[in-house]
Amino acid sequence: MMRVEPAAEKPADEGARGRFERIYQILRTRICLLDYEPGSRLREEDLADEFGVSRTPVRRVLVKLEAEGLLRSMHGVGTIVTDIDVSELAQVYELRVELAELVGKLSPAIIDEALVAQFRDIRARCDRLVAMRDPRLFSQINMEFFHLFTTLTTNEPLREISERLYYQTTRIWLKTAARLSSFDELLQNEFVIFQREVADITEAVEHGDLAAAGHVRRAHIAMSFSRIRRAAKPATIRTHLKTQYSED
Amino acid sequence: MMRVEPAAEKPADEGARGRFERIYQILRTRICLLDYEPGSRLREEDLADEFGVSRTPVRRVLVKLEAEGLLRSMHGVGTIVTDIDVSELAQVYELRVELAELVGKLSPAIIDEALVAQFRDIRARCDRLVAMRDPRLFSQINMEFFHLFTTLTTNEPLREISERLYYQTTRIWLKTAARLSSFDELLQNEFVIFQREVADITEAVEHGDLAAAGHVRRAHIAMSFSRIRRAAKPATIRTHLKTQYSED
DNA sequence: CATTCTTGTGTTGTGCACAACATCATGGGA
DNA sequence: TCCCATGATGTTGTGCACAACACAAGAATG
Structure with a gap:
């Protein structure tokens, strides 16, 4: 169970x-x-x-x-x-990429000190956590950062839809990644890249350049998916890995 | 009741x-x-x-x-x-405009004779119905055309989301329009413009140019909203107009 | 007369017993 | 040995009675 x-x-x-x-x-x-x-x-x-x-x-x-x-x-x-195959996943990513850019373009939120502080806070915590290599921790901070990113737009429907698509994809991303034999190295790599993404977007927000933040995010989502797809090509499965998630 | x-x-x-x-x-x-x-x-x-x-x-x-x-x-x-105010409506339209263009760009569907025939069919029926000035009929054929348009992409999430936003906005559009004193002329005007949109998109589909279809659609959605907003500026309310919809 | 509390009415939310349905094991027949 | 029927079992779907709640009207009180 x-x-x-x-x-x-x-x-x-x-x-x-x-x-x-x-x-x-x-x-x-x-x-x-x-x-x-x-x-x-x-x-x-x-x-x-x-x-x-x-x-x-x-x-x-x-x-x-x-x-x-x-x-x-x-x-x-x-x-x-539900479980979805890679072609469906590709479609959702295709859409998420576009929506990420729209977050930086449509109905920008006003950027105050409190908002910048939130970005800096996540960035700092991300720097601390990068060495821990815990996939669960990675997913959680990734999720938290996602929510913070969507607050850059005040377009409520856009935020809702982005959120929905995000929740549909992350679990599949994690599941796909966890099956790879190179999971540990991949995770570490992803964590470092994510750290850079958080840094870049934080600085873009500090400069008030939301469009730049959107472009950075767009690029990272697209690259993240292409990395997963490339890594999954050989389809090397490592069984019993799920013991990482349930202690049974 | x-x-x-x-x-x-x-x-x-x-x-x-x-x-x-x-x-x-x-x-x-x-x-x-x-x-x-x-x-x-x-x-x-x-x-x-x-x-x-x-x-x-x-x-x-x-x-x-x-x-x-x-x-x-x-x-x-x-x-x-639910009822939404104009600012929320503007946000949804802002997003719908972008999604319409994406329908022409992402995961294009293969265009066969059956699909083209469907577009031609709607176009013909639209030409016949344009003189009737029935708002309910207009809404129905508009809805039908919307569904046909979304089949131009095979990106299922995009279709779902477009559909959801469409259903959120059309009723508010209709409600706003129906309150205007110039409703009859407006409706006639909208019907003619819609007729042109259907014609343009049908021809774009016939030429296999989905990107063009997306751009046409995008432009029409944006213009449709701006017409409504402009017409609603004076906020001239005609009461008892709802008798057009319920015979009581 | 104003104000506050109480009570009545109507609605959605919850719990529970049972129906409908899918699946699998079992056994009987060819 | 294979195949199909049939029942047992476990799950979601439905109907219904009642609880929780919001609101408004009216009574009690200052």
Whole structure:
């Protein structure tokens, strides 16, 4: 069975909407961090028990996750985490590349000291974490940086869509990367490149040049995908690697 | 009370998924054709009665529509059709313009005779309908043409997103336009312009120039919004116009 | 008369029992 | 030995009763 960290604190004063949002965020994070691997099955009743509710509110969350393409429920079969092939992944990347550039072009946000400070903070933490080679840590800070990047535009639909596509791709990226025999070196390489990306974009933001930030981001997304695709060409699989993620 | 056309035929052999999809499509169409006006309230039980099911499957559809930004459910209050202001509308248009161009650039579909025939068919029907000045008819053929246009790309995520943004904007466009005192002339004008757009894009497709089709579409979306905004400037409201849509 | 509390009404949210469905194992027949 | 039917089992989907909640009208109070 899969192992995930427990649901942690549960605020007692949350309403129906808060509870919905909490469960939704948790499940989405688990899917994207491969706590639930693509193709694995989720049981509504298990989730209901874990969160201390009945199946009804859980189903509501699952419907939303299905609408976002992260899950697929089938009557009488189960709810499985979606898996996509490389051609679909290529399409999503193709689109993400364009949207990244648009973040720097459409409805720019006002850049104040607080925003710059956030970028500097992530940059500093990234510099500290680069030596740790922890894929989970990499995914988390990558996710955090992504959210910060999208705040560069005030175009809310653009942010929503970018977010959705991001969550669809990162887990597949991580899954593909984790299968490579050269995973350790690849991860280290990716971490260094990501460090440079954060540095470049932070400086672009400091100069108030959002278009530059968008172009840097665009280039890095495109290169990241082409690196993965090139590395995956020989299709050298290393089995039992998933022990890195679940201690069973 | 609002008047909507009855739910028509109900296939007896449809499974759970088919029923879900059917109800979803019907409700989305009603929202976008202003059968349900922005701000109006929907009752789960009414919908359940109409479709001959209980509230449970209806709620599932409502959750999906809420995830797409078309509805908003509030505990103890009701589920209301969302309404957005012009600034939000501007953001969505800003994005739709870019996506339209991308449809002509990313993962082009192969253009066969069947596809060209579909464009010619819509073009012919558009030529016939231009004189009728029926806003509902205009919306329907506009919607149909939109779907055809998105088939020019095989990039599935791009099609999904374009569709979602389209459904968010058309109803607001129609609502805004319908409030103008110059609505009749505006509609006639829009219909003629749309006719030209269909003609231009059809010819671009006939020549296999998808990039051109994308540029034409982009230009028309942008101009359409700027016309609406310009016309709405004086903010001349004509009340009781909604009688055009509900015969009460 | 103004203000605040209470209560009534209507809505969405939740829990639970059961139906519908898919899958697999099992056994009987050719 | 193979094939198909049939039942057992486990899952999601549905219906329904009730809880939680928001809002408005009216009563009680200053």
